[in-house]
Amino acid sequence: MNKQWIKFIEDIKGMYGKNFVPLHEPTFNDKEVEYVTDCIKTGWVSSVGSFVTRFEEDLAKFVGVKRAVAVVNGTAALHIALKVAGVEVNDEVLMPSLTFIATANAVSYLQAIPHFVDVERNTLGVDAIALRNYLEEISEVRNSELFNKQTNRRIKALVPMHTFGHPVALDELIKLCEELNLVLVEDAAESLGSYYKGKHTGSFGKVNAMSFNGNKIITTGGGGAVLTNDEKLADYAKHLTTTAKVPHKWDYVHDEIGYNYRMPNINAALGCAQLEKMPSFIRQKRNLTEKYMQIVSKTTGVQLFNEPVDCISNYWLQTLTLDDSHHRDEILAFLNDNGVMSRPIWTPMHKLRMYQNCPKADLSVTEQLNQSIINIPSTPVSEV
Structure with a gap:
Protein backbone atom coordinates (compact mmCIF):
# COMPACT_ATOMS: atom_id res chain seq x y z
CA MET A 1 0.00 0.00 0.00
CA HIS A 24 -17.13 0.24 17.69
CA GLU A 25 -17.09 -0.18 21.47
CA PRO A 26 -19.69 0.70 24.11
CA THR A 27 -18.88 3.48 26.57
CA PHE A 28 -19.81 2.83 30.21
CA ASN A 29 -19.14 4.70 33.45
CA ASP A 30 -20.42 4.98 37.02
CA LYS A 31 -24.04 5.60 36.01
CA GLU A 32 -24.36 2.19 34.34
CA VAL A 33 -22.75 0.55 37.36
CA GLU A 34 -25.17 2.36 39.68
CA TYR A 35 -28.30 1.30 37.79
CA VAL A 36 -27.21 -2.31 37.22
CA THR A 37 -26.16 -2.63 40.86
CA ASP A 38 -29.63 -1.43 41.86
CA CYS A 39 -31.14 -4.28 39.81
CA ILE A 40 -28.88 -6.83 41.47
CA LYS A 41 -29.46 -5.55 44.98
CA THR A 42 -33.24 -5.49 44.58
CA GLY A 43 -33.37 -8.80 42.72
CA TRP A 44 -35.20 -7.26 39.75
CA VAL A 45 -32.92 -8.52 36.98
CA SER A 46 -35.31 -10.38 34.70
CA SER A 47 -38.19 -9.38 32.42
CA VAL A 48 -40.11 -7.21 34.89
CA GLY A 49 -38.90 -4.11 36.72
CA SER A 50 -39.02 -0.36 36.97
CA PHE A 51 -36.13 0.20 34.57
CA VAL A 52 -38.06 -1.43 31.71
CA THR A 53 -40.92 1.03 32.16
CA ARG A 54 -38.53 3.95 32.59
CA PHE A 55 -36.53 3.02 29.49
CA GLU A 56 -39.66 2.74 27.39
CA GLU A 57 -40.92 6.12 28.57
CA ASP A 58 -37.55 7.85 28.19
CA LEU A 59 -37.02 6.37 24.73
CA ALA A 60 -40.49 7.36 23.50
CA LYS A 61 -39.89 10.92 24.71
CA PHE A 62 -36.45 11.10 23.08
CA VAL A 63 -37.68 9.85 19.71
CA GLY A 64 -40.92 11.82 19.88
CA VAL A 65 -43.45 9.01 19.68
CA LYS A 66 -46.29 8.09 22.00
CA ARG A 67 -45.09 4.60 22.82
CA ALA A 68 -41.99 2.42 22.89
CA VAL A 69 -42.06 -1.30 23.67
CA ALA A 70 -38.68 -2.66 24.76
CA VAL A 71 -37.69 -6.10 23.45
CA VAL A 72 -34.68 -8.43 23.40
CA ASN A 73 -33.13 -7.25 20.13
CA GLY A 74 -33.70 -5.26 16.98
CA THR A 75 -34.69 -8.29 14.92
CA ALA A 76 -37.48 -9.10 17.38
CA ALA A 77 -38.57 -5.46 17.19
CA LEU A 78 -38.79 -5.66 13.39
CA HIS A 79 -40.65 -8.96 13.55
CA ILE A 80 -43.30 -7.57 15.89
CA ALA A 81 -43.51 -4.21 14.12
CA LEU A 82 -44.28 -5.95 10.82
CA LYS A 83 -46.77 -8.30 12.44
CA VAL A 84 -48.79 -5.61 14.20
CA ALA A 85 -48.63 -3.49 11.02
CA GLY A 86 -50.61 -6.20 9.25
CA VAL A 87 -48.03 -8.14 7.21
CA GLU A 88 -49.41 -11.64 6.58
CA VAL A 89 -48.33 -14.95 5.07
CA ASN A 90 -47.34 -14.62 1.39
CA ASP A 91 -47.37 -10.81 1.43
CA GLU A 92 -44.44 -9.10 -0.27
CA VAL A 93 -42.50 -6.48 1.70
CA LEU A 94 -40.38 -3.92 -0.15
CA MET A 95 -36.94 -3.26 1.35
CA PRO A 96 -33.44 -2.34 0.26
CA SER A 97 -31.20 -5.23 -0.70
CA LEU A 98 -28.39 -3.18 0.87
CA THR A 99 -29.30 -3.86 4.49
CA PHE A 100 -28.40 -6.08 7.42
CA ILE A 101 -29.97 -9.51 7.20
CA ALA A 102 -32.34 -8.83 10.13
CA THR A 103 -34.56 -6.77 7.82
CA ALA A 104 -35.16 -9.72 5.50
CA ASN A 105 -35.24 -12.31 8.27
CA ALA A 106 -37.98 -10.49 10.16
CA VAL A 107 -40.17 -10.62 7.05
CA SER A 108 -39.42 -14.32 6.62
CA TYR A 109 -40.46 -15.08 10.21
CA LEU A 110 -43.97 -14.05 9.16
CA GLN A 111 -43.78 -16.33 6.10
CA ALA A 112 -43.91 -13.21 3.98
CA ILE A 113 -41.60 -12.49 1.02
CA PRO A 114 -38.80 -9.91 0.93
CA HIS A 115 -38.92 -7.85 -2.27
CA PHE A 116 -35.63 -6.08 -2.89
CA VAL A 117 -35.30 -2.56 -4.31
CA ASP A 118 -32.40 -0.26 -5.08
CA VAL A 119 -30.87 2.59 -3.09
CA GLU A 120 -29.54 6.05 -3.91
CA ARG A 121 -25.93 7.04 -3.48
CA ASN A 122 -26.41 10.18 -1.41
CA THR A 123 -28.40 8.49 1.39
CA LEU A 124 -27.56 4.77 0.97
CA GLY A 125 -31.32 4.26 1.47
CA VAL A 126 -34.27 3.36 -0.73
CA ASP A 127 -34.41 5.39 -3.95
CA ALA A 128 -37.98 6.74 -4.08
CA ILE A 129 -37.88 7.70 -7.77
CA ALA A 130 -36.52 4.33 -8.87
CA LEU A 131 -39.06 2.60 -6.64
CA ARG A 132 -41.99 4.55 -8.09
CA ASN A 133 -40.91 3.77 -11.66
CA TYR A 134 -40.44 0.12 -10.81
CA LEU A 135 -43.84 -0.25 -9.13
CA GLU A 136 -45.56 1.45 -12.07
CA GLU A 137 -44.12 -1.33 -14.23
CA ILE A 138 -44.69 -4.44 -12.12
CA SER A 139 -47.67 -3.71 -9.88
CA GLU A 140 -51.34 -2.74 -9.97
CA VAL A 141 -53.96 -1.61 -7.48
CA ARG A 142 -56.86 -3.98 -6.85
CA ASN A 143 -59.60 -3.06 -4.39
CA SER A 144 -57.36 -0.39 -2.83
CA GLU A 145 -54.45 -2.81 -2.33
CA LEU A 146 -51.22 -3.14 -4.29
CA PHE A 147 -50.46 -6.41 -6.07
CA ASN A 148 -47.41 -7.69 -7.90
CA LYS A 149 -48.62 -8.54 -11.42
CA GLN A 150 -45.76 -11.01 -11.87
CA THR A 151 -46.35 -13.07 -8.70
CA ASN A 152 -50.00 -12.19 -7.99
CA ARG A 153 -49.07 -11.54 -4.36
CA ARG A 154 -50.11 -8.53 -2.31
CA ILE A 155 -47.38 -5.94 -1.71
CA LYS A 156 -48.19 -4.88 1.83
CA ALA A 157 -45.37 -2.78 3.25
CA LEU A 158 -42.22 -0.78 2.63
CA VAL A 159 -39.31 -1.00 5.07
CA PRO A 160 -36.72 1.75 4.47
CA MET A 161 -33.53 1.39 6.48
CA HIS A 162 -31.42 4.32 7.72
CA THR A 163 -28.02 2.96 6.77
CA PHE A 164 -25.24 3.62 9.30
CA GLY A 165 -27.52 6.21 10.89
CA HIS A 166 -27.99 8.35 7.77
CA PRO A 167 -31.68 9.18 7.24
CA VAL A 168 -33.45 8.03 4.10
CA ALA A 169 -35.20 10.67 1.98
CA LEU A 170 -38.59 9.97 3.53
CA ASP A 171 -40.91 12.59 1.98
CA GLU A 172 -41.32 10.85 -1.38
CA LEU A 173 -41.48 7.42 0.23
CA ILE A 174 -44.27 8.54 2.54
CA LYS A 175 -46.14 10.03 -0.41
CA LEU A 176 -45.73 6.81 -2.40
CA CYS A 177 -47.00 4.71 0.51
CA GLU A 178 -50.04 6.94 0.90
CA GLU A 179 -50.87 6.73 -2.80
CA LEU A 180 -50.51 2.96 -3.01
CA ASN A 181 -51.84 2.04 0.44
CA LEU A 182 -48.52 0.60 1.56
CA VAL A 183 -47.67 0.41 5.25
CA LEU A 184 -44.46 2.24 6.13
CA VAL A 185 -42.33 0.46 8.75
CA GLU A 186 -38.99 2.16 9.43
CA ASP A 187 -35.97 0.03 10.16
CA ALA A 188 -34.37 2.59 12.47
CA ALA A 189 -32.05 0.01 14.05
CA GLU A 190 -28.99 2.19 13.46
CA SER A 191 -30.40 5.69 13.66
CA LEU A 192 -31.10 6.65 17.26
CA GLY A 193 -30.17 10.33 17.40
CA SER A 194 -30.71 10.94 13.66
CA TYR A 195 -33.23 13.45 12.29
CA TYR A 196 -34.92 13.93 8.94
CA LYS A 197 -36.01 17.55 8.42
CA GLY A 198 -36.06 18.12 12.17
CA LYS A 199 -38.03 14.99 13.08
CA HIS A 200 -36.45 11.92 14.64
CA THR A 201 -36.14 8.78 12.55
CA GLY A 202 -38.29 5.93 13.78
CA SER A 203 -41.28 8.26 14.17
CA PHE A 204 -42.54 8.42 10.57
CA GLY A 205 -43.89 4.90 10.01
CA LYS A 206 -47.06 3.29 11.28
CA VAL A 207 -44.80 1.10 13.43
CA ASN A 208 -40.99 1.23 13.57
CA ALA A 209 -38.06 -0.70 15.02
CA MET A 210 -34.82 0.22 16.76
CA SER A 211 -31.79 -1.76 18.01
CA PHE A 212 -29.53 -1.46 21.06
CA ASN A 213 -27.02 -4.18 20.25
CA GLY A 214 -23.56 -3.94 21.80
CA ASN A 215 -22.16 -2.03 18.82
CA LYS A 216 -24.95 0.54 18.49
CA ILE A 217 -24.73 4.22 19.52
CA ILE A 218 -26.26 3.22 22.87
CA THR A 219 -26.50 -0.36 24.08
CA THR A 220 -28.56 -2.44 26.46
CA GLY A 221 -26.22 -5.39 25.88
CA GLY A 222 -28.76 -6.82 23.48
CA GLY A 223 -32.07 -5.12 22.98
CA GLY A 224 -34.46 -3.34 20.68
CA ALA A 225 -37.73 -1.44 20.70
CA VAL A 226 -40.97 -1.17 18.78
CA LEU A 227 -41.95 2.48 18.28
CA THR A 228 -45.37 3.84 17.32
CA ASN A 229 -47.88 6.64 17.78
CA ASP A 230 -50.75 4.15 17.71
CA GLU A 231 -51.72 3.23 21.27
CA LYS A 232 -53.66 0.13 20.22
CA LEU A 233 -50.77 -1.22 18.16
CA ALA A 234 -48.39 -0.50 21.04
CA ASP A 235 -50.62 -2.44 23.43
CA TYR A 236 -50.79 -5.31 20.94
CA ALA A 237 -46.99 -5.29 20.53
CA LYS A 238 -46.56 -5.37 24.30
CA HIS A 239 -49.03 -8.26 24.55
CA LEU A 240 -47.33 -10.30 21.83
CA THR A 241 -43.84 -9.75 23.21
CA THR A 242 -44.90 -10.92 26.68
CA THR A 243 -46.07 -14.36 25.46
CA ALA A 244 -49.63 -13.09 24.80
CA LYS A 245 -50.49 -13.73 28.45
CA VAL A 246 -53.84 -12.38 29.59
CA PRO A 247 -53.28 -10.25 32.74
CA HIS A 248 -54.34 -12.13 35.90
CA LYS A 249 -53.11 -12.27 39.50
CA TRP A 250 -52.27 -15.96 39.34
CA ASP A 251 -53.71 -17.75 36.32
CA TYR A 252 -51.79 -18.53 33.12
CA VAL A 253 -54.00 -17.94 30.10
CA HIS A 254 -52.59 -17.03 26.69
CA ASP A 255 -55.02 -15.93 23.99
CA GLU A 256 -52.82 -16.39 20.90
CA ILE A 257 -49.34 -17.46 19.87
CA GLY A 258 -47.01 -14.95 21.48
CA TYR A 259 -43.28 -14.43 21.81
CA ASN A 260 -40.95 -14.28 24.79
CA TYR A 261 -39.31 -11.10 23.55
CA ARG A 262 -39.29 -9.12 26.80
CA MET A 263 -36.27 -6.98 27.60
CA PRO A 264 -34.83 -7.89 31.03
CA ASN A 265 -34.77 -5.16 33.67
CA ILE A 266 -30.99 -5.35 33.99
CA ASN A 267 -30.61 -4.59 30.29
CA ALA A 268 -33.09 -1.74 30.51
CA ALA A 269 -31.03 -0.32 33.37
CA LEU A 270 -28.06 -0.07 31.01
CA GLY A 271 -30.31 1.59 28.46
CA CYS A 272 -31.54 4.23 30.90
CA ALA A 273 -27.98 5.21 31.77
CA GLN A 274 -26.88 5.19 28.14
CA LEU A 275 -29.85 7.24 26.95
CA GLU A 276 -28.97 9.99 29.43
CA LYS A 277 -25.66 10.39 27.57
Whole structure:
Protein backbone atom coordinates (compact mmCIF):
# COMPACT_ATOMS: atom_id res chain seq x y z
CA MET A 1 0.00 0.00 0.00
CA ASN A 2 1.12 3.57 -0.59
CA LYS A 3 2.35 6.05 2.01
CA GLN A 4 -1.05 7.77 2.20
CA TRP A 5 -2.69 4.66 3.67
CA ILE A 6 0.20 4.18 6.08
CA LYS A 7 -0.36 7.75 7.27
CA PHE A 8 -4.11 7.06 7.43
CA ILE A 9 -3.49 4.22 9.88
CA GLU A 10 -1.04 6.25 11.95
CA ASP A 11 -3.53 9.11 12.24
CA ILE A 12 -6.35 6.81 13.42
CA LYS A 13 -4.15 5.08 16.00
CA GLY A 14 -2.91 8.43 17.20
CA MET A 15 -6.45 9.76 17.52
CA TYR A 16 -7.53 6.83 19.67
CA GLY A 17 -4.18 6.32 21.43
CA LYS A 18 -4.28 2.57 20.76
CA ASN A 19 -2.26 0.06 18.77
CA PHE A 20 -5.46 -1.84 17.95
CA VAL A 21 -8.59 0.18 17.20
CA PRO A 22 -11.89 -1.80 17.17
CA LEU A 23 -14.79 -0.87 14.92
CA HIS A 24 -17.13 0.24 17.69
CA GLU A 25 -17.09 -0.18 21.47
CA PRO A 26 -19.69 0.70 24.11
CA THR A 27 -18.88 3.48 26.57
CA PHE A 28 -19.81 2.83 30.21
CA ASN A 29 -19.14 4.70 33.45
CA ASP A 30 -20.42 4.98 37.02
CA LYS A 31 -24.04 5.60 36.01
CA GLU A 32 -24.36 2.19 34.34
CA VAL A 33 -22.75 0.55 37.36
CA GLU A 34 -25.17 2.36 39.68
CA TYR A 35 -28.30 1.30 37.79
CA VAL A 36 -27.21 -2.31 37.22
CA THR A 37 -26.16 -2.63 40.86
CA ASP A 38 -29.63 -1.43 41.86
CA CYS A 39 -31.14 -4.28 39.81
CA ILE A 40 -28.88 -6.83 41.47
CA LYS A 41 -29.46 -5.55 44.98
CA THR A 42 -33.24 -5.49 44.58
CA GLY A 43 -33.37 -8.80 42.72
CA TRP A 44 -35.20 -7.26 39.75
CA VAL A 45 -32.92 -8.52 36.98
CA SER A 46 -35.31 -10.38 34.70
CA SER A 47 -38.19 -9.38 32.42
CA VAL A 48 -40.11 -7.21 34.89
CA GLY A 49 -38.90 -4.11 36.72
CA SER A 50 -39.02 -0.36 36.97
CA PHE A 51 -36.13 0.20 34.57
CA VAL A 52 -38.06 -1.43 31.71
CA THR A 53 -40.92 1.03 32.16
CA ARG A 54 -38.53 3.95 32.59
CA PHE A 55 -36.53 3.02 29.49
CA GLU A 56 -39.66 2.74 27.39
CA GLU A 57 -40.92 6.12 28.57
CA ASP A 58 -37.55 7.85 28.19
CA LEU A 59 -37.02 6.37 24.73
CA ALA A 60 -40.49 7.36 23.50
CA LYS A 61 -39.89 10.92 24.71
CA PHE A 62 -36.45 11.10 23.08
CA VAL A 63 -37.68 9.85 19.71
CA GLY A 64 -40.92 11.82 19.88
CA VAL A 65 -43.45 9.01 19.68
CA LYS A 66 -46.29 8.09 22.00
CA ARG A 67 -45.09 4.60 22.82
CA ALA A 68 -41.99 2.42 22.89
CA VAL A 69 -42.06 -1.30 23.67
CA ALA A 70 -38.68 -2.66 24.76
CA VAL A 71 -37.69 -6.10 23.45
CA VAL A 72 -34.68 -8.43 23.40
CA ASN A 73 -33.13 -7.25 20.13
CA GLY A 74 -33.70 -5.26 16.98
CA THR A 75 -34.69 -8.29 14.92
CA ALA A 76 -37.48 -9.10 17.38
CA ALA A 77 -38.57 -5.46 17.19
CA LEU A 78 -38.79 -5.66 13.39
CA HIS A 79 -40.65 -8.96 13.55
CA ILE A 80 -43.30 -7.57 15.89
CA ALA A 81 -43.51 -4.21 14.12
CA LEU A 82 -44.28 -5.95 10.82
CA LYS A 83 -46.77 -8.30 12.44
CA VAL A 84 -48.79 -5.61 14.20
CA ALA A 85 -48.63 -3.49 11.02
CA GLY A 86 -50.61 -6.20 9.25
CA VAL A 87 -48.03 -8.14 7.21
CA GLU A 88 -49.41 -11.64 6.58
CA VAL A 89 -48.33 -14.95 5.07
CA ASN A 90 -47.34 -14.62 1.39
CA ASP A 91 -47.37 -10.81 1.43
CA GLU A 92 -44.44 -9.10 -0.27
CA VAL A 93 -42.50 -6.48 1.70
CA LEU A 94 -40.38 -3.92 -0.15
CA MET A 95 -36.94 -3.26 1.35
CA PRO A 96 -33.44 -2.34 0.26
CA SER A 97 -31.20 -5.23 -0.70
CA LEU A 98 -28.39 -3.18 0.87
CA THR A 99 -29.30 -3.86 4.49
CA PHE A 100 -28.40 -6.08 7.42
CA ILE A 101 -29.97 -9.51 7.20
CA ALA A 102 -32.34 -8.83 10.13
CA THR A 103 -34.56 -6.77 7.82
CA ALA A 104 -35.16 -9.72 5.50
CA ASN A 105 -35.24 -12.31 8.27
CA ALA A 106 -37.98 -10.49 10.16
CA VAL A 107 -40.17 -10.62 7.05
CA SER A 108 -39.42 -14.32 6.62
CA TYR A 109 -40.46 -15.08 10.21
CA LEU A 110 -43.97 -14.05 9.16
CA GLN A 111 -43.78 -16.33 6.10
CA ALA A 112 -43.91 -13.21 3.98
CA ILE A 113 -41.60 -12.49 1.02
CA PRO A 114 -38.80 -9.91 0.93
CA HIS A 115 -38.92 -7.85 -2.27
CA PHE A 116 -35.63 -6.08 -2.89
CA VAL A 117 -35.30 -2.56 -4.31
CA ASP A 118 -32.40 -0.26 -5.08
CA VAL A 119 -30.87 2.59 -3.09
CA GLU A 120 -29.54 6.05 -3.91
CA ARG A 121 -25.93 7.04 -3.48
CA ASN A 122 -26.41 10.18 -1.41
CA THR A 123 -28.40 8.49 1.39
CA LEU A 124 -27.56 4.77 0.97
CA GLY A 125 -31.32 4.26 1.47
CA VAL A 126 -34.27 3.36 -0.73
CA ASP A 127 -34.41 5.39 -3.95
CA ALA A 128 -37.98 6.74 -4.08
CA ILE A 129 -37.88 7.70 -7.77
CA ALA A 130 -36.52 4.33 -8.87
CA LEU A 131 -39.06 2.60 -6.64
CA ARG A 132 -41.99 4.55 -8.09
CA ASN A 133 -40.91 3.77 -11.66
CA TYR A 134 -40.44 0.12 -10.81
CA LEU A 135 -43.84 -0.25 -9.13
CA GLU A 136 -45.56 1.45 -12.07
CA GLU A 137 -44.12 -1.33 -14.23
CA ILE A 138 -44.69 -4.44 -12.12
CA SER A 139 -47.67 -3.71 -9.88
CA GLU A 140 -51.34 -2.74 -9.97
CA VAL A 141 -53.96 -1.61 -7.48
CA ARG A 142 -56.86 -3.98 -6.85
CA ASN A 143 -59.60 -3.06 -4.39
CA SER A 144 -57.36 -0.39 -2.83
CA GLU A 145 -54.45 -2.81 -2.33
CA LEU A 146 -51.22 -3.14 -4.29
CA PHE A 147 -50.46 -6.41 -6.07
CA ASN A 148 -47.41 -7.69 -7.90
CA LYS A 149 -48.62 -8.54 -11.42
CA GLN A 150 -45.76 -11.01 -11.87
CA THR A 151 -46.35 -13.07 -8.70
CA ASN A 152 -50.00 -12.19 -7.99
CA ARG A 153 -49.07 -11.54 -4.36
CA ARG A 154 -50.11 -8.53 -2.31
CA ILE A 155 -47.38 -5.94 -1.71
CA LYS A 156 -48.19 -4.88 1.83
CA ALA A 157 -45.37 -2.78 3.25
CA LEU A 158 -42.22 -0.78 2.63
CA VAL A 159 -39.31 -1.00 5.07
CA PRO A 160 -36.72 1.75 4.47
CA MET A 161 -33.53 1.39 6.48
CA HIS A 162 -31.42 4.32 7.72
CA THR A 163 -28.02 2.96 6.77
CA PHE A 164 -25.24 3.62 9.30
CA GLY A 165 -27.52 6.21 10.89
CA HIS A 166 -27.99 8.35 7.77
CA PRO A 167 -31.68 9.18 7.24
CA VAL A 168 -33.45 8.03 4.10
CA ALA A 169 -35.20 10.67 1.98
CA LEU A 170 -38.59 9.97 3.53
CA ASP A 171 -40.91 12.59 1.98
CA GLU A 172 -41.32 10.85 -1.38
CA LEU A 173 -41.48 7.42 0.23
CA ILE A 174 -44.27 8.54 2.54
CA LYS A 175 -46.14 10.03 -0.41
CA LEU A 176 -45.73 6.81 -2.40
CA CYS A 177 -47.00 4.71 0.51
CA GLU A 178 -50.04 6.94 0.90
CA GLU A 179 -50.87 6.73 -2.80
CA LEU A 180 -50.51 2.96 -3.01
CA ASN A 181 -51.84 2.04 0.44
CA LEU A 182 -48.52 0.60 1.56
CA VAL A 183 -47.67 0.41 5.25
CA LEU A 184 -44.46 2.24 6.13
CA VAL A 185 -42.33 0.46 8.75
CA GLU A 186 -38.99 2.16 9.43
CA ASP A 187 -35.97 0.03 10.16
CA ALA A 188 -34.37 2.59 12.47
CA ALA A 189 -32.05 0.01 14.05
CA GLU A 190 -28.99 2.19 13.46
CA SER A 191 -30.40 5.69 13.66
CA LEU A 192 -31.10 6.65 17.26
CA GLY A 193 -30.17 10.33 17.40
CA SER A 194 -30.71 10.94 13.66
CA TYR A 195 -33.23 13.45 12.29
CA TYR A 196 -34.92 13.93 8.94
CA LYS A 197 -36.01 17.55 8.42
CA GLY A 198 -36.06 18.12 12.17
CA LYS A 199 -38.03 14.99 13.08
CA HIS A 200 -36.45 11.92 14.64
CA THR A 201 -36.14 8.78 12.55
CA GLY A 202 -38.29 5.93 13.78
CA SER A 203 -41.28 8.26 14.17
CA PHE A 204 -42.54 8.42 10.57
CA GLY A 205 -43.89 4.90 10.01
CA LYS A 206 -47.06 3.29 11.28
CA VAL A 207 -44.80 1.10 13.43
CA ASN A 208 -40.99 1.23 13.57
CA ALA A 209 -38.06 -0.70 15.02
CA MET A 210 -34.82 0.22 16.76
CA SER A 211 -31.79 -1.76 18.01
CA PHE A 212 -29.53 -1.46 21.06
CA ASN A 213 -27.02 -4.18 20.25
CA GLY A 214 -23.56 -3.94 21.80
CA ASN A 215 -22.16 -2.03 18.82
CA LYS A 216 -24.95 0.54 18.49
CA ILE A 217 -24.73 4.22 19.52
CA ILE A 218 -26.26 3.22 22.87
CA THR A 219 -26.50 -0.36 24.08
CA THR A 220 -28.56 -2.44 26.46
CA GLY A 221 -26.22 -5.39 25.88
CA GLY A 222 -28.76 -6.82 23.48
CA GLY A 223 -32.07 -5.12 22.98
CA GLY A 224 -34.46 -3.34 20.68
CA ALA A 225 -37.73 -1.44 20.70
CA VAL A 226 -40.97 -1.17 18.78
CA LEU A 227 -41.95 2.48 18.28
CA THR A 228 -45.37 3.84 17.32
CA ASN A 229 -47.88 6.64 17.78
CA ASP A 230 -50.75 4.15 17.71
CA GLU A 231 -51.72 3.23 21.27
CA LYS A 232 -53.66 0.13 20.22
CA LEU A 233 -50.77 -1.22 18.16
CA ALA A 234 -48.39 -0.50 21.04
CA ASP A 235 -50.62 -2.44 23.43
CA TYR A 236 -50.79 -5.31 20.94
CA ALA A 237 -46.99 -5.29 20.53
CA LYS A 238 -46.56 -5.37 24.30
CA HIS A 239 -49.03 -8.26 24.55
CA LEU A 240 -47.33 -10.30 21.83
CA THR A 241 -43.84 -9.75 23.21
CA THR A 242 -44.90 -10.92 26.68
CA THR A 243 -46.07 -14.36 25.46
CA ALA A 244 -49.63 -13.09 24.80
CA LYS A 245 -50.49 -13.73 28.45
CA VAL A 246 -53.84 -12.38 29.59
CA PRO A 247 -53.28 -10.25 32.74
CA HIS A 248 -54.34 -12.13 35.90
CA LYS A 249 -53.11 -12.27 39.50
CA TRP A 250 -52.27 -15.96 39.34
CA ASP A 251 -53.71 -17.75 36.32
CA TYR A 252 -51.79 -18.53 33.12
CA VAL A 253 -54.00 -17.94 30.10
CA HIS A 254 -52.59 -17.03 26.69
CA ASP A 255 -55.02 -15.93 23.99
CA GLU A 256 -52.82 -16.39 20.90
CA ILE A 257 -49.34 -17.46 19.87
CA GLY A 258 -47.01 -14.95 21.48
CA TYR A 259 -43.28 -14.43 21.81
CA ASN A 260 -40.95 -14.28 24.79
CA TYR A 261 -39.31 -11.10 23.55
CA ARG A 262 -39.29 -9.12 26.80
CA MET A 263 -36.27 -6.98 27.60
CA PRO A 264 -34.83 -7.89 31.03
CA ASN A 265 -34.77 -5.16 33.67
CA ILE A 266 -30.99 -5.35 33.99
CA ASN A 267 -30.61 -4.59 30.29
CA ALA A 268 -33.09 -1.74 30.51
CA ALA A 269 -31.03 -0.32 33.37
CA LEU A 270 -28.06 -0.07 31.01
CA GLY A 271 -30.31 1.59 28.46
CA CYS A 272 -31.54 4.23 30.90
CA ALA A 273 -27.98 5.21 31.77
CA GLN A 274 -26.88 5.19 28.14
CA LEU A 275 -29.85 7.24 26.95
CA GLU A 276 -28.97 9.99 29.43
CA LYS A 277 -25.66 10.39 27.57
CA MET A 278 -27.09 10.69 24.05
CA PRO A 279 -26.35 14.42 23.66
CA SER A 280 -22.74 13.77 24.58
CA PHE A 281 -22.49 10.72 22.33
CA ILE A 282 -23.85 12.64 19.34
CA ARG A 283 -21.53 15.56 19.97
CA GLN A 284 -18.55 13.22 20.16
CA LYS A 285 -19.63 11.38 17.01
CA ARG A 286 -19.81 14.63 15.09
CA ASN A 287 -16.44 15.72 16.43
CA LEU A 288 -15.06 12.39 15.25
CA THR A 289 -16.49 13.03 11.79
CA GLU A 290 -14.71 16.38 11.60
CA LYS A 291 -11.43 14.74 12.49
CA TYR A 292 -11.95 12.03 9.90
CA MET A 293 -12.61 14.70 7.28
CA GLN A 294 -9.12 16.02 7.94
CA ILE A 295 -7.57 12.55 7.80
CA VAL A 296 -9.41 11.44 4.66
CA SER A 297 -8.61 14.69 2.85
CA LYS A 298 -4.96 13.57 2.79
CA THR A 299 -5.84 10.27 1.07
CA THR A 300 -6.60 10.18 -2.65
CA GLY A 301 -9.27 7.94 -4.18
CA VAL A 302 -11.55 7.88 -1.16
CA GLN A 303 -14.30 10.05 0.35
CA LEU A 304 -15.92 10.17 3.77
CA PHE A 305 -19.69 9.72 3.57
CA ASN A 306 -21.50 12.78 4.93
CA GLU A 307 -25.05 13.20 6.20
CA PRO A 308 -27.67 13.91 3.51
CA VAL A 309 -29.12 17.38 2.94
CA ASP A 310 -31.76 18.46 5.51
CA CYS A 311 -30.67 15.66 7.86
CA ILE A 312 -28.78 15.28 11.09
CA SER A 313 -27.05 11.93 11.29
CA ASN A 314 -25.81 10.15 14.38
CA TYR A 315 -22.80 8.97 12.30
CA TRP A 316 -23.11 5.55 13.91
CA LEU A 317 -20.52 3.96 11.63
CA GLN A 318 -18.01 6.10 9.78
CA THR A 319 -18.15 5.20 6.11
CA LEU A 320 -15.62 5.48 3.29
CA THR A 321 -16.48 5.20 -0.40
CA LEU A 322 -13.68 4.21 -2.75
CA ASP A 323 -13.27 5.62 -6.25
CA ASP A 324 -11.79 2.33 -7.45
CA SER A 325 -13.64 -0.62 -5.94
CA HIS A 326 -11.05 -3.06 -7.29
CA HIS A 327 -8.79 -2.17 -4.34
CA ARG A 328 -11.44 -2.65 -1.62
CA ASP A 329 -10.28 -6.01 -0.34
CA GLU A 330 -6.62 -5.00 -0.52
CA ILE A 331 -7.36 -1.91 1.60
CA LEU A 332 -9.47 -3.91 4.07
CA ALA A 333 -6.68 -6.44 4.50
CA PHE A 334 -4.09 -3.71 5.03
CA LEU A 335 -6.17 -1.85 7.62
CA ASN A 336 -7.05 -4.97 9.62
CA ASP A 337 -3.54 -6.41 9.43
CA ASN A 338 -2.21 -3.16 10.87
CA GLY A 339 -4.55 -2.82 13.83
CA VAL A 340 -7.36 -0.69 12.40
CA MET A 341 -10.49 -2.81 12.39
CA SER A 342 -12.61 -2.22 9.31
CA ARG A 343 -15.23 -4.08 7.31
CA PRO A 344 -17.13 -3.99 4.03
CA ILE A 345 -20.83 -3.27 3.90
CA TRP A 346 -23.15 -6.28 4.18
CA THR A 347 -23.49 -8.72 1.31
CA PRO A 348 -26.66 -7.55 -0.49
CA MET A 349 -29.64 -9.68 0.45
CA HIS A 350 -30.38 -10.79 -3.11
CA LYS A 351 -26.95 -12.43 -3.28
CA LEU A 352 -27.56 -14.66 -0.24
CA ARG A 353 -28.59 -18.25 -0.99
CA MET A 354 -31.88 -18.13 0.94
CA TYR A 355 -33.01 -14.88 -0.70
CA GLN A 356 -31.64 -15.13 -4.23
CA ASN A 357 -35.00 -16.18 -5.69
CA CYS A 358 -36.98 -13.35 -4.12
CA PRO A 359 -38.49 -10.67 -6.37
CA LYS A 360 -36.17 -7.76 -7.05
CA ALA A 361 -35.85 -4.56 -8.99
CA ASP A 362 -32.76 -3.46 -10.89
CA LEU A 363 -30.09 -3.25 -8.19
CA SER A 364 -27.24 -1.60 -10.07
CA VAL A 365 -26.47 1.05 -7.46
CA THR A 366 -26.64 -1.52 -4.66
CA GLU A 367 -24.10 -3.73 -6.39
CA GLN A 368 -21.77 -0.82 -7.08
CA LEU A 369 -21.92 0.45 -3.49
CA ASN A 370 -21.38 -3.07 -2.18
CA GLN A 371 -17.95 -3.07 -3.78
CA SER A 372 -16.89 0.44 -2.78
CA ILE A 373 -17.92 0.92 0.87
CA ILE A 374 -15.69 0.44 3.90
CA ASN A 375 -16.59 1.09 7.55
CA ILE A 376 -13.81 2.30 9.83
CA PRO A 377 -13.49 2.74 13.64
CA SER A 378 -16.38 4.78 15.00
CA THR A 379 -16.29 4.67 18.79
CA PRO A 380 -16.97 8.12 20.27
CA VAL A 381 -13.95 9.70 21.88
CA SER A 382 -14.03 12.34 24.60
CA GLU A 383 -11.50 14.61 22.96
CA VAL A 384 -10.88 14.47 19.21
